[in-house]
Amino acid sequence: MSSETKQILTTDGIPLEVSLKKAEKKNKIKAFLLVAPLLLFIIITYVFPIGDMLMRSVDDKMVTEMLPKTFKSMEKWDGQDLPPEEVFEAFYFDFQKLIEEEREGKLSTQLNYTKNGFKSIIKKLRRKSKSFEEGNYKEQIMSVHRRWADVEYWRAIKRRAPAYTYQKYLKGIDMYENEKGEIINVPEDRRVHRILWMRTLEIAFFVTVFCFLMAYPIAHLLATLPMKYSNLLMICVLLPFWTSLLVRTASWMILLQQQGIVNDFFVMIGLVSDDNRLEMMFNKTGSYVAMTQILLPFMVLPLYSVMKTISPSLMRAGKSLGGTPFVAFWKVYFPLTIPGIGAGCLLVFILAIGYYITPALVGGASGTLISNQIAFHMKSTLDWSFASAMGLMLLSGVLVIYWLYNKLVGIDNIKLG
Amino acid sequence: MSVNKEFVKFDKVDKSYDGKVLVVKDLQLDIAEGEFITMLGPSGSGKTTCLMMLAGFETPTNGEIYLDGNAISSIPPHKRGIGMVFQNYALFPHMTVYENLAFPLRVRKIPKDEADKKIDKALSMVSLQGFAQRMPGQLSGGQQQRVAVARSLVFDPQLVLMDEPLGALDKNLRESMQYEIKHIHESIGVTVVYVTHDQSEALTMSNRIAVFNDGKVQQLSSPDELYEKPVNSFVAEFIGENNTFAGEVSDISGGKCKVKLASADILANPISVKGKGERTTVSLRPERALINPSDKMDNIHKGKIEEVIYHGDHTRVRINLLGNSEFILKVPNSSSNLDIKLGNEIKIGWNSEDARALDPK
Numbered sequence: 001m002s003s004e005t006k007q008i009l010t011t012d013g014i015p016l017e018v019s020l021k022k023a024e025k026k027n028k029i030k031a032f033l034l035v036a037p038l039l040l041f042i043i044i045t046y047v048f049p050i051g052d053m054l055m056r057s058v059d060d061k062m063v064t065e066m067l068p069k070t071f072k073s074m075e076k077w078d079g080q081d082l083p084p085e086e087v088f089e090a091f092y093f094d095f096q097k098l099i100e101e102e103r104e105g106k107l108s109t110q111l112n113y114t115k116n117g118f119k120s121i122i123k124k125l126r127r128k129s130k131s132f133e134e135g136n137y138k139e140q141i142m143s144v145h146r147r148w149a150d151v152e153y154w155r156a157i158k159r160r161a162p163a164y165t166y167q168k169y170l171k172g173i174d175m176y177e178n179e180k181g182e183i184i185n186v187p188e189d190r191r192v193h194r195i196l197w198m199r200t201l202e203i204a205f206f207v208t209v210f211c212f213l214m215a216y217p218i219a220h221l222l223a224t225l226p227m228k229y230s231n232l233l234m235i236c237v238l239l240p241f242w243t244s245l246l247v248r249t250a251s252w253m254i255l256l257q258q259q260g261i262v263n264d265f266f267v268m269i270g271l272v273s274d275d276n277r278l279e280m281m282f283n284k285t286g287s288y289v290a291m292t293q294i295l296l297p298f299m300v301l302p303l304y305s306v307m308k309t310i311s312p313s314l315m316r317a318g319k320s321l322g323g324t325p326f327v328a329f330w331k332v333y334f335p336l337t338i339p340g341i342g343a344g345c346l347l348v349f350i351l352a353i354g355y356y357i358t359p360a361l362v363g364g365a366s367g368t369l370i371s372n373q374i375a376f377h378m379k380s381t382l383d384w385s386f387a388s389a390m391g392l393m394l395l396s397g398v399l400v401i402y403w404l405y406n407k408l409v410g411i412d413n414i415k416l417g
Numbered sequence: 418m419s420v421n422k423e424f425v426k427f428d429k430v431d432k433s434y435d436g437k438v439l440v441v442k443d444l445q446l447d448i449a450e451g452e453f454i455t456m457l458g459p460s461g462s463g464k465t466t467c468l469m470m471l472a473g474f475e476t477p478t479n480g481e482i483y484l485d486g487n488a489i490s491s492i493p494p495h496k497r498g499i500g501m502v503f504q505n506y507a508l509f510p511h512m513t514v515y516e517n518l519a520f521p522l523r524v525r526k527i528p529k530d531e532a533d534k535k536i537d538k539a540l541s542m543v544s545l546q547g548f549a550q551r552m553p554g555q556l557s558g559g560q561q562q563r564v565a566v567a568r569s570l571v572f573d574p575q576l577v578l579m580d581e582p583l584g585a586l587d588k589n590l591r592e593s594m595q596y597e598i599k600h601i602h603e604s605i606g607v608t609v610v611y612v613t614h615d616q617s618e619a620l621t622m623s624n625r626i627a628v629f630n631d632g633k634v635q636q637l638s639s640p641d642e643l644y645e646k647p648v649n650s651f652v653a654e655f656i657g658e659n660n661t662f663a664g665e666v667s668d669i670s671g672g673k674c675k676v677k678l679a680s681a682d683i684l685a686n687p688i689s690v691k692g693k694g695e696r697t698t699v700s701l702r703p704e705r706a707l708i709n710p711s712d713k714m715d716n717i718h719k720g721k722i723e724e725v726i727y728h729g730d731h732t733r734v735r736i737n738l739l740g741n742s743e744f745i746l747k748v749p750n751s752s753s754n755l756d757i758k759l760g761n762e763i764k765i766g767w768n769s770e771d772a773r774a775l776d777p778k
Contacts, residue, residue: 316474317507319494321521322572328495331520335511 050395057168057389063110063160066103067094071161079158082151088138091157092129099126113383114167115156121145168389173197193373193390200369203287203359204352210292211299211348212341219303219340224312234304241297249361252290256280256362282364290358295351299344306340342409350398370394421485424450424608425471425576430480432466432632440466442632444480448610450575453602455611455619458629459655464612467629468578471610473497484576495524500569500577500607504584506561508553514540514564515549521572539571542601559590566598570607579611583618595621616656620644628652644702649689650775653700660706660744662699663777666690673769679740684715684769689776696777701767703733703745708757710766717766720744722759732757738765 008016064071069090077083098104104126111118121144128144142149159167159177170176170183174191177183185191218237222230240248255261263277272278280286310333318328356371363369370390377387425448432441441463448454456464469475471482473494481488489497509517518539522532540546543563553561562582569577579598583591599622602609613619619626620640628635628643628651636643636652647653650661662683668675674687676699685699710717720738731747734757738744746765748757757763 311505311507313503313505313507314509316472316494317501317503317509318520319474320472320497320499320501320578321568322495322498322524323520324495324524325493327524332509 053388053391056385057392058164058166059385060160060165060167061163063107064163066098066107066110067091067157067160070094070157074158074161077158079151079155082138082149083154085136085138087154088141092132092137092141095125095129099129109382111157111160113386114160115153117147118153118156121147121153168386169393171386172390172393193370196368196370196373199284200353200371203284203291203367203369204349204355206288207291207295207352208299208345208349210288211296212345214292215296215299215303215344216337216341219300219307222300222304223307223310237297237300240293245294245357248294249290249358252286252293252358252362253281256286256289281362282367284363284367286362286364287359287367287369290362291352291355294358295348298347298351302343302347303337303340306337306343310336338409342405346402346405349401353398353401354394421450423447423483424452424485425610426483427467428481428483430467430470430477430482432463432470432475433478439478440632441470441477444632444634446627446634446637448608450608451606453599453609453611453622453624455613455623455626456629457613457616457619457626457655460614462629463632464627464629465580468580468610468612471576472499472501472578498572498574498576500572500574502562502565502569502577502579502582504581506553506565506582506585508561508564508568510553512553513549514545514551514553514556517553517564518549518568518571521568525572527572535571535573539567542570542604543567543597558586559594562586562594563597566601570601570605574607576608576610579609581613582611583613583615591618592621598622620656628655630655646688647700647773647775650698650700650778653773653775654778658703658745658747660701660703660741661778662701662739662741664697664699666693666695666697666774669693674774676774681718681739683718683739683772685772685774686770688773690774697774698777699772699774701772703747705771706744706746706765706767708746708748708763708765710764714766715769716772717764719762720765722757722761722763725757725759736763736765 010016010019012019067090070087073087073090074083077087095104095107098107104122108119108122111122125141125144125148132140147153167177172193174186174194175183176186218233222233222237224230225233253260257263258277258279258281260281262280263272266272266278267274280289314332314336315328318332319325323331353369354371355369356375359367359369360372360375363372371394374387374390374394377383377390425446427444427446430441430444431439433439444463444467446467456467458464466475470477471484473489473492477490481490483489484497484499509520512520515536518536519532522535527535536549537546540549543566545560545563545567548556548560548564553564556564562585565582566579569579582598583594586594595618598609602622611619611622620643623640625637625639626643627637630651636648638646643652644657647656653659654661662676662678664676664678664683666674666687667677667682669687669690669692672686673684674690675682676685676697683699685697690697707714718739720736722734723737723742724735726733726735729750731749734746734748735742736744736746744765
């Protein structure tokens with residue numbers, strides 16, 4: 001029996017396991033202290049912000065806290081007809097408190113996200129409510145504006161009652177939950193996000209393909225050329241890396257615009273006529289060209305590091321055994337570069353899917369990506385919770401791709417160097 | 418059936434990589450069908466370059482190589498049908514042993530059942546039956562090397578090239594692999610061109626050895642002739658151990674010559690000296706010199722023992738003889754070795770026939 005196995009003792013009579021732990025303890029503490037700054041850094045700058053983002057995307061406490069009495073009285077309301085008097089009364093008192101704290105503006109912004117038209121009627125209610133008399137608040141509020149007498153607006157308020165909501169996620173894929181709790185699509189002419197998601201995936205996919213097609217021969221050259229030339233080529237690959245992203249994007253703008261160098265050249269060699277210059281910027285073409293150029297090193301470097309380790313004698317062996325150069329390449333060389341291809345494609349795709357500055361500058365209306373939309377909500381509409389929700393959707397999309405990749409290729413097959 | 422004496426023919430082959438230095442100079446070499454020929458030489462002597470030109474990975478700068486009568490310079494490597502074993506094995510790491518061996522058969526479109534038979538045969542030849550489904554990474558160095566040998570033979574090439582195939586193995590394994598390769602060669606009669614810098618490997622395995630130095634074949638002959646009758650001082654120095662005396666020919670007559678050293682004259686066998694006054698290096702194998710020689714020997718001189726090194730089956734004795742303090746003697750360990758003690762003066766003798774007067778270094 002294993003429980004009867006004799007305990008092994010050290011020469012001093014201490015159990016071996018205890019002694020080993022004691023001896024290793026110091027090293028373990030040392031190792032932990034070495035890692036601790038990085039661990040702390042990751043927690044503070046990565047885990048915490050993402051957790052906060054998750055909370056923010058589902059957090060709806062703000063309205064819940066602003067209208068506590070209203071929501072309590074609304075519990076009994078079935079949402080069919082206009083709410084009873086006590087709801088109006090509760091709403092009035094909640095509202096008065098908000099006016100005292102000067103927070104009614106925030107309420108109007110929040111309610112406006114749920115349903116357009118709240119902003120003006122809340123402003124009006126604020127003005128008029130100063131002269132309200134005690135009692136019969138339903139009549140008085142309804143008389144401020146006809147929308148206050150519209151049951152739709154009261155339903156909209158009720159929808160904001162729960163402290164947590166997944167509305168923002170639904171909005172991210174152009175859906176919403178209606179008054180009856182059904183999840184339905186927004187009208188076709190207002191579906192912007194789905195187009196953006198699809199475009200983001202499409203651009204990321206094609207940029208990855210273009211990068212792969214261009215980087216493979218470069219990386220192969222880098223790995224096989226004599227040191228003298230390969231160093232120079234390596235510098236050519238890395239030079240853009242050392243240049244500011246903004247400068248590179250701006251130079252693409254100079255090159256690609258209608259009066260730009262590329263178009264001038266095309267006109268000069270007679271490829272296009274002067275009055276029919278190509279539109280290569282402020283559309284998808286601009287995004288493709290600039291992003292491919294900018295992300296190319298991320299594909300070249302993993303490929304290069306893998307190709308560098310492949311012994312040239314393998315190709316020679318393939319040829320000496322009777323394989324044509326193509327067969328030797330396809331059966332011997334190419335399979336050995338798959339770890340590098342996997343790493344490069346994953347890297348480029350993930351970077352491309354969240355790309356922001358370049359599409360913003362050269363993408364125009366038809367070349368912007370989901371991250372531009374996120375930035376728009378962060379900066380312009382100030383709907384941070386919606387921005388967070390879309391950010392998280394992007395993040396989970398990346399995780400899904402990572403998972404798929406692991407299923408198909410195996411994450412152990414990745415090699416970055 | 419007559420054997421093709423010129424199965425492989427290097428005809429006035431020159432090779433230069435940079436247009437300044439010739440790596441291979443005017444190579445003239447015929448290899449007979451079924452022969453095991455070794456290219457032996459120090460690194461940088463041009464032997465691997467010759468092999469690569471034969472395999473088709475390098476093109477001759479001048480001259481032509483013929484395989485079975487056909488000029489092959491313009492034939493790409495994959496059409497030459499030459500098997501090759503590489504220094505670092507070059508097994509395809511992402512394929513099993515079976516797939517590695519199937520590769521040359523598949524590209525030749527050999528049907529699967531026939532291919533399987535060939536693979537079985539090749540694996541049993543290197544005694545690796547049952548290893549077909551392993552990955553190369555799961556095999557030891559020796560096993561990998563055997564797979565590489567099997568792969569180079571599986572498509573029945575007429576010619577197999579081996580580029581220092583045993584360089585990465587430890588000594589014992591290397592020796593047993595030498596015999597194994599030799600036996601495979603004998604049993605299937607394939608022509609083998611083998612490159613190595615290890616002279617004992619070359620002596621053990623080959624029918625003929627081409628000693629390379631400085632881009633040239635210094636001597637091409639059978640192992641025994643190479644050892645016993647080196648034609649110049651490089652070969653004498655490179656193959657086996659060697660005692661040398663540098664001097665000047667003072668007399669030459671009747672198949673013997675007299676060489677004047679600093680302190681005495683010795684008699685030697687004139688190999689590459691023609692007349693009086695020439696500088697020469699006299700080469701003598703350690704085992705051809707004896708202690709307490711019989712009076713029949715025509716060179717008898719006295720020397721002082723400087724060092725004694727015990728080697729198990731024999732003892733190496735370093736003697737200061739005729740001004741050469743590096744003179745080595747190999748004394749078999751028998752009971753009759755009397756005076757071998759440090760500092761003793763002993764008599765040493767050898768026949769002038771064994772002392773070869775070669776070119777000066």
